Amino acid sequence: MLIENAISSAIVRSFSAKLEKSLILDVAIVGGGPSALVAARDLAKAGLKVAIFERKLAPGGGTWGGGMLFNEVVVQDSAVSILDSFGIHHEPIKGARGYHTLDSVEMASGLIYGAVSAGAKIFNAMSVEDIVFKEGKVNGLVINWTPVERLGMHVDPLTVISSAVLDGTGHPSEIIHLATEKAHIKLSTETGGILGEKPMWVDSGEASTVENTREYFPGLFACGMSANNTAGGYRMGPIFGGMLLSGQKVAKLIRESLKKKPASGKKKK
Numbered sequence: 001m002l003i004e005n006a007i008s009s010a011i012v013r014s015f016s017a018k019l020e021k022s023l024i025l026d027v028a029i030v031g032g033g034p035s036a037l038v039a040a041r042d043l044a045k046a047g048l049k050v051a052i053f054e055r056k057l058a059p060g061g062g063t064w065g066g067g068m069l070f071n072e073v074v075v076q077d078s079a080v081s082i083l084d085s086f087g088i089h090h091e092p093i094k095g096a097r098g099y100h101t102l103d104s105v106e107m108a109s110g111l112i113y114g115a116v117s118a119g120a121k122i123f124n125a126m127s128v129e130d131i132v133f134k135e136g137k138v139n140g141l142v143i144n145w146t147p148v149e150r151l152g153m154h155v156d157p158l159t160v161i162s163s164a165v166l167d168g169t170g171h172p173s174e175i176i177h178l179a180t181e182k183a184h185i186k187l188s189t190e191t192g193g194i195l196g197e198k199p200m201w202v203d204s205g206e207a208s209t210v211e212n213t214r215e216y217f218p219g220l221f222a223c224g225m226s227a228n229n230t231a232g233g234y235r236m237g238p239i240f241g242g243m244l245l246s247g248q249k250v251a252k253l254i255r256e257s258l259k260k261k262p263a264s265g266k267k268k269k
C-alpha cells in the first residue's frame, strides 16, 4: 500500500470509528468553553460516555483572549483546586488577596488536554444546529459541519442521541434558545423563559454563574455564561473561577440525574 493512501485510510477509519461511537452518548455537550471542558473531564472520569461538539476549530471558548487580548485571566481561591487538578499554574495577585493570575493559553490548552485525556471526545468545527425533541424530552443534538453552516449550504445534518444535553455555548445560550423557540418548552426560571444577561458586577456574576448552573428542562442542563444568561445573572469580565466551578457543579448534577434513569438507546453500564 502506498504511504499516501495508508495515511488517508487511517484518518478516515479512525475518525469514522470515533464519530460512530459518539452517536449514542450519556452526555452530549455543546461548546468547548472552560465550563464545558471541566464538566467533560469530570463526567469522563466518572466513566460516562461524553463528547463535546465545538463550532470553532480550536476549543477553549473565550479563554484564549484573556482580558482584552492581554492573554492572562484571573481565578479566585475557591476554584484554584480545579486548576491544580489540571496541572495549570497560577500566581497570587499582590494587593488582591484570594485572586490569582494565569496564562490564558496555558489554561485553554490545559483544560482541553485534561478533558481529552480523561476520555471525553471533542469534535471541532462542528456546529449544533438543533435538538432532538421526542415525547416532551430533549433526547440529543442535531449536528453539521461549521463550514456548511457558515457557507449557508443546504446540507442535511446528522443526529446524536444522549441521556443528557449540556448547553455550554456561553453568552448566547444557543441550545436553550433553540429549545424555547422551536419546542416551546418552559424553563425552570422565574418566568419560564430566558431572563437575559445583566451588565458587569464581578462578585455577583461569579456567584450567580454557579447558582444558575442547573437542569432547565428534563434532559437539558446549562453551565457557564449560558446558565447566567438563561437565569439573568451579571457578567464578570476576565475572571474564570465561576466558569470552572460551574463545570464542576453541572457534572455532579448530571451524574446524579443519570443515576436515576437508564442511558438513551443502550443498557446502563
Ligand code: 48H
Residues within 6 Å of the ligand: 030, 031, 032, 033, 034, 035, 036, 053, 054, 055, 056, 059, 060, 061, 062, 063, 126, 127, 128, 129, 168, 169, 170, 171, 174, 223, 224, 225, 226, 235, 236, 237, 238, 239, 240, 243
Ligand atoms: C457548537 C457552539 C455553539 C453551537 C456556541 O463562551 P465560552 O467560553 O463558554 P463558558 O460559558 O464556559 O465561558 C464563558 C467565558 O469564556 C466568558 O465569555 C466570560 C467569562 N465572559 C465574561 C464577560 O463579562 O464577558 O465558550 C462557548 C463555546 C465557544 O467556543 C463557541 O464556539 C461554542 O461554545 N458554541 N459550538 N455549536 N451551536 N454555540
